[in-house]
Every structure is written in structure tokens, then in C-alpha cells.
Amino acid sequence: MLTRLKGGRIVxxxxxxxxxxxxxxxxxxxxxxxxxxxxxxxxxxxxSGRIVMxxxxxxxxxxxxxxxxxxxNMLPEDHRGDPVHxxxxxxxxxxxxxPSTLTTGYRYAAMGYTACFEPAMLPANARQAHLEMGxxxxxxxxxxxxxGSDDFLLRxxxxxxxxxxxxxxxxxxxxxxxxxGLKVVNPGGISEFKFNGRRLDLDQENQHYHVTPRQxxxxxxxxLHELKVPHPLHVHASNLGVxxxxxxxxxxxxxxxxxxxxxxxIQFHSYGTEGDRRFSSExxxxxxxxxxxxxxxxxxxQIMFGxxxxxxxxxxxxxxxxxxxxxxxxxxxxxxxxxxxxVVPFRYKDKNFVNALQWAIGLExxxxxxxxxxxxxxxxxxxxxxxxxxxxxxxxLMDKTFRRDALAQIHPDAAAMSTLASIEREYSxxxxxxxxxxxPARILGLHDCGHLGVGARADVVVYREDANPELMFTxxxxxxxxxxxxARNGVIVAVTWGDIHVVKPQFDRGIEKSLGAYFExxxxxxxxxxxxxxxxxxxxxxGGGLRxxxxxxxxxxx
Amino acid sequence: MSALxxxxxxxxxxxxxxxPLLPALLSQALADLPKLVLRxxxxxxxxxDLFTLAGDDAQDLVLVxxxxxxxxxxxxxxxxTLRVDGHAGxxxxxxxxxxxxxxxxxxxxxAAAALRRGTITIGGxxxxxxxxxxxxxxxxxxxxxxxxxxxxxxxxxxxMRRGAILVAGSLGAYAGSRMLAGTVLALQGAGAHAGYGxxxxxxxxxxxxxxxxxxxxxxTHALPIVQLLFRSWRALGGEFAGLADQVRPVRRLVGxxxxxxxxxxxxxx
Numbered sequence: 001m002l003t004r005l006k007g008g009r010i011v012x013x014x015x016x017x018x019x020x021x022x023x024x025x026x027x028x029x030x031x032x033x034x035x036x037x038x039x040x041x042x043x044x045x046x047x048s049g050r051i052v053m054x055x056x057x058x059x060x061x062x063x064x065x066x067x068x069x070x071x072x073n074m075l076p077e078d079h080r081g082d083p084v085h086x087x088x089x090x091x092x093x094x095x096x097x098x099p100s101t102l103t104t105g106y107r108y109a110a111m112g113y114t115a116c117f118e119p120a121m122l123p124a125n126a127r128q129a130h131l132e133m134g135x136x137x138x139x140x141x142x143x144x145x146x147x148g149s150d151d152f153l154l155r156x157x158x159x160x161x162x163x164x165x166x167x168x169x170x171x172x173x174x175x176x177x178x179x180x181g182l183k184v185v186n187p188g189g190i191s192e193f194k195f196n197g198r199r200l201d202l203d204q205e206n207q208h209y210h211v212t213p214r215q216x217x218x219x220x221x222x223x224l225h226e227l228k229v230p231h232p233l234h235v236h237a238s239n240l241g242v243x244x245x246x247x248x249x250x251x252x253x254x255x256x257x258x259x260x261x262x263x264x265x266i267q268f269h270s271y272g273t274e275g276d277r278r279f280s281s282e283x284x285x286x287x288x289x290x291x292x293x294x295x296x297x298x299x300x301x302q303i304m305f306g307x308x309x310x311x312x313x314x315x316x317x318x319x320x321x322x323x324x325x326x327x328x329x330x331x332x333x334x335x336x337x338x339x340x341x342x343v344v345p346f347r348y349k350d351k352n353f354v355n356a357l358q359w360a361i362g363l364e365x366x367x368x369x370x371x372x373x374x375x376x377x378x379x380x381x382x383x384x385x386x387x388x389x390x391x392x393x394x395x396x397l398m399d400k401t402f403r404r405d406a407l408a409q410i411h412p413d414a415a416a417m418s419t420l421a422s423i424e425r426e427y428s429x430x431x432x433x434x435x436x437x438x439x440p441a442r443i444l445g446l447h448d449c450g451h452l453g454v455g456a457r458a459d460v461v462v463y464r465e466d467a468n469p470e471l472m473f474t475x476x477x478x479x480x481x482x483x484x485x486x487a488r489n490g491v492i493v494a495v496t497w498g499d500i501h502v503v504k505p506q507f508d509r510g511i512e513k514s515l516g517a518y519f520e521x522x523x524x525x526x527x528x529x530x531x532x533x534x535x536x537x538x539x540x541x542x543g544g545g546l547r548x549x550x551x552x553x554x555x556x557x558x
Numbered sequence: 559m560s561a562l563x564x565x566x567x568x569x570x571x572x573x574x575x576x577x578p579l580l581p582a583l584l585s586q587a588l589a590d591l592p593k594l595v596l597r598x599x600x601x602x603x604x605x606x607d608l609f610t611l612a613g614d615d616a617q618d619l620v621l622v623x624x625x626x627x628x629x630x631x632x633x634x635x636x637x638x639t640l641r642v643d644g645h646a647g648x649x650x651x652x653x654x655x656x657x658x659x660x661x662x663x664x665x666x667x668x669a670a671a672a673l674r675r676g677t678i679t680i681g682g683x684x685x686x687x688x689x690x691x692x693x694x695x696x697x698x699x700x701x702x703x704x705x706x707x708x709x710x711x712x713x714x715x716x717x718m719r720r721g722a723i724l725v726a727g728s729l730g731a732y733a734g735s736r737m738l739a740g741t742v743l744a745l746q747g748a749g750a751h752a753g754y755g756x757x758x759x760x761x762x763x764x765x766x767x768x769x770x771x772x773x774x775x776x777x778t779h780a781l782p783i784v785q786l787l788f789r790s791w792r793a794l795g796g797e798f799a800g801l802a803d804q805v806r807p808v809r810r811l812v813g814x815x816x817x818x819x820x821x822x823x824x825x826x827x
Binding site for chain 2: 076077080327328329
């Protein structure tokens, strides 16, 4: 089956194409150069004048795993308020802030997203996360395993284990949980919380293991580098949401000592203590540091006004935030020897000074980081806002008049403290394509996603250009997933099942000897039951496939 | 103009969800009403196939027939009047924000759930969770008034936050359970575990009521507020009319001390 998309304007930053008019050929789920000799074009779709991009990639979105399910359980009002009826094709679902798995897949695909990555898969919860991701239709999925507050690693570090042994443990964790990368959340801090600590600074020792967050970040960043895992360490830094935390964030960048790291939802980590309310924007300093350090990447974690729910592994910060929950309920829990999690429903208000400034800080970071290859468009779904707000966010980035009008609506003191009004920058379509396609594919090591070159998966989105980018990005004219048209003008027209993306770094099996004994002694399941094998994960993908990406060196330490 | 009257044609084969009715009356022409799609269990049906329509005043709505299998009657009512001549199903007046809703017969569970404002009058008996919280919600009824001339089922006023539920008959078990605030009155006693887990609020009971050990007996008082309340309910007629005729001292039991403990059960005769 050969399909030709005729005459579209190709925007494909991976190959430097910005609106070049060309035909695109899709055969059996892949992008190909053109028809072979005597080959017939089975289907011809005229997309002249339309913008053609690769399928979008959300590299940080909480779509599976224990905490999302807690959010679903905790928010019946979220479900009642947003029911989704079944259609001939789609099953029913519900949820605005924490949608059901099925609804999540349909909504992402209808918006032109074809791959989404769950950033915080606790190893103890990995099976649950894979079950949920497997139940999310159409889009490709993957997850980052979470380490850094787990007892085993902290014991290794306390006892001065050598880096090779830690590398083996990291690689074993990634392989056994079928992950694509590794995340650290409030390094050592979730563990500190279990010992009644309420704050852990970058150079403060965890009271039980006497290991500092700086050491943890450095050790894990180095491990991934040495294991050649493509995605650098995904870092949810210490002191999330605490005024003055920008210094911690800057120190964390330095603390990695040149090893590449990805700083996630950096908006929540860019706060100063200036002004009467002791809360201010340090976006400029953070952006300047990102601009200066080419080994650093970040996603923003933009907040949007309205109801949502915050789900995080950072039980320490969520315990602090629980008092601000709306509706006023929350869950903070300890999970095995691994870590913990906290779920707090939240309503961001534009007339609230702090929320308004958070909104402005996120946008400042977007606009002040110069290189769109190193800053990613996220709302940390659902923590900053549900992913359905992306088209609105894109309009805020692309249209400075719209942005200024929005700025005029927020708390006036927050607007006055922000430099947003003076920033002229407007993102181009090309830059939006970089930050939502090419760059995430590159940073995750996905060679066959995020571009439209020959050999890529036929994940293609066709947009009708509109003066209002929000309309354009809400309902693309065509969305192809693996060559099948899955959505047209925002309506799902076919339901397929996406793949799961993983890496398999090499390690010495000897690590399982001490891990086996450890599991016997401390964990609620045995090592053999804990591991998720290839056959099992294939089964869990509900008909999708398992895509293993190569572990290759991704640049040397600076 | 005359009252818009919907008369049920025949007995329903399953449970009908009538919640789309009021939004449709606001958004579309009356002539289109028979084409409104409703659901019986999992099947779509048109309103015109189930009801005959007469009259044209949507602010004065009347439903006629045995509507005991019709749920969410008057859900989201914001103004005007709605009368049901007969029985009604579950979730009557769910999330109502104004107006007045009257049922001549019995109603099933969750009547007046999440009521915000307005009045609901029930001529017969009410089911469980009268004025209660929707499943999983933090708060039940948060304003308005519910009057029942028959009895009410279990967990009347569950998680109630504000407003008044006045029952001429008796209450089932767990009356006022997990109440946050507001007033519940019963004139013919209440079942076991009255006030279970109540944090604040007043549960006023004439007649027998079994009180758990987590309530503290604070003695008998003649409270002016009680007389004022009784006087305000005189216009409701029936059993309510005679309450203010004499001073009625109340026995005040404070609890539930296993929860916040600032609520009260006021027993009187």
C-alpha cells in the first residue's frame, strides 16, 4: 500500500526543511523515497497548501503508573464533569485533568501527538504503568524508571560502591522495568521525607544514608553516560516550588559536572525571593544558564489557569502543597523501598499572585531560552495543566499580541513583576516543530520518530494553516499513525495500538545475586516476579510492538 | 401561556436519564423538544416517543405519570417551577441552583444530592442519601431547603454542608452521617447511629433516637434559636405547623467526638 501526500509544505527541522513543497510517500507504515519501478500509487491525498509535520512527541506527560490512577480514584468530580460518550469506534471515558487511558490516547492522537512518555515509573509500579500505557490507544509510549531515593541505590552509595556496580544496578533497573530512560525525583529527598525531613538542599546529607542530592545526580548522570543510554538523566531537582529555589537549580546544573542532564518542569524550579511577597521570577537567570550550557536541556512544565491535579513522586513537596489543594483532599504515600508519591488536586487562578507569576515565569523561560532544540513544550500534564491546553500554549508562544492581552488579565502585581511584556519574541512554526518533534526525538534517541526522512515511521500530521495557531493545532486535518489515518479534523477515524519504546543497556548479571537476596529480605515480591520480560511487555501493549532503541554515546561530557 | 406538561405514555422498559431536559429547554426551540435524545439504560430514545407534550411555558414544567424509573429529574434546575405528579426516580434535583421542585409521590435515593439553592418538596417518602453527597464528593447539599411529608431513608444529609432538610416522618439509619454543617429535622424519630461521624451541624429529632457513645449529653435547655426555627417552619403546614405552639426544651447531645465533635443532636418531644 503506497500513499502519496501531494504538494504539502514540509516542515521537518531534523532535515532543515522549512515549508519546502514536496510530495511525501508512505508505504506500509514507513516513509519511503517514492514509488518503486512500476509501482502504483494506491492512494493520493492532495495536501497542497497544507503544513506537513512529523507526529508530535510529548516527552514528559504523566499518563500511566500508580499516581495517575490515584488521581483518577480521588477525583470523581473530574469524571462527572467531563464524560466522553462512546462512538462507533471509540470507547467511552471521562476526565478533564486525569482522563482515562482510552480518552488520553484519543485526545492526544486527535491533536496530532503520536508518542508520549511517562516520566516517573516507579520500579515497584512498573507493571501497573505498562498496563495503563498498554491500554492507551493509538500513540506510542515509553517510560523513565525512577531511582534516586530508593534504598538499594542509597545503600550502595553509602557503602562507597564503585561506579561500575551502580551502573549495573541502573542498567538492570532500566532493563527489568522496560524503561526508555531514567529519572531522579528530588534526589534523596523522598527518602529524607520518610525520616521526617521536610527539606533537603543540594549539599545537605540525607540523614539516614549520609549521601547528598548532588552526589546522587552526579552518580546517576554518569551512570547513564557510561551506559550510553541516549536520554540523559531526567532530573526533577530538589526544592520544587520553594521560593528561592533557582539557586538549587543552577547548582544542580553545575553539580552534574558536565554530564548531560535534562531538567524537567523547570518553571517550578525558577523562583526567587524578591519583592514584597518574597516570590519572584528568576526565569532570566535560569534561561541564561541553559543558553550557556549546551549539555543541559529542559522542559518547561507551563501552568495554565483552571482546574487540574498535581501528581508527583516528590512526596516531600506534595506534603507541603497539600494545604493548598482544591478541592481540599490529597494523598501522600510511601511506596515500598523505592520512593513515594503525592497527589494534590489544584486550581490555578489568574487572579492569584503566585499562580499568575508561575504562568508568566513559564512563558519567560520559553521565550528567553534561545535554542529551541534544548527546551521542550510541556505542561507536565496534568501538573501544570492537562495536555489539551497545548494548542492554547502554542498560541501564547506564537502570537505576542495574544500573549499581551492574556498578560493584562492576570494579577496586576504579578504582571508588573514579569518581564513578559517586554519580550518581543514569537515562535515560528519551524521552531514549534523543533520543540515538539525533532528535538524530543533527538534527546530520547528515537531515530525513526520526529522526522519525515526516509526510514522514519509514517507518523505524519497535516495542518491547515490558520492565523490562529490554537485552532490549527487543536484539530489537524489528517493524523497518520504508522501510515494509517487515525484522526481527521479532530475526530478519531481509526483506532490502532502504538508501540512501547525501550532501551536495553548492557550490564553484568552478577548484580542479580545481591538484588535477589535484597528482594527476599525487603521487598513484597521476588526478583523473578519483579522483572518484566519482553514477551510480557509485548502482551501488555495490547497489540502494539516493542521497539528497542540502541544505546549509543550521545556526546561527551563538557 | 400554560404549563409545559410532559405526560409519560407507558411504563418504561428501563431507567431513563432525564438530565438533558433542562439544558435543552434553555438552548433549543420548544418545537424541537420531541426530538431530544435521551437514554434508557444504554439505548437512545427520543423524548417525543416517551412523553406527550402540552402547553408552552417552560418556566412552569409539569411531569405526569409513574416516573419512579426516571432519574435526574430537575437536575441543574436554576429557576421556575417543576412539579411531578407521581413518583420520581433517583438523583431528583441533583445540583439544583434555584427554583422550586415538587413531587407528589415518593422519590428514590440521592434526592437533592449536591443541592445548592432552591426548594424541593416531596409529598411521599424519600430514599437513602436525601440531600447527600454524590458518590465520592466532599460535600453534599450546600444550601436550599428540602421538605418531606413522609419518611426519609438511610444516611439522610450525608456530608451536608448548609441548608435544611425537614422530614415530617422518620429518618433511617446513619441520619446526618459525616455532616459538615446545616440542619436536619425529623418529627418521628431516627434510626441507629444518628449523627455518625458528624463534624458540625444540627440534627433535630422528635421521638426515639439511638445515640452512639461518641456523643456527650449536655443536658436539657430551652434554646431561643429552636423556637425561632420552629416559627420559621410554621408556613410548611402539616406536622410542622404546630411546632411553634409551645416552648419545647431540647436535650443537647454533642458529637460525633470520633470526628470533629462540634455537631449536635437536639432531642425534643
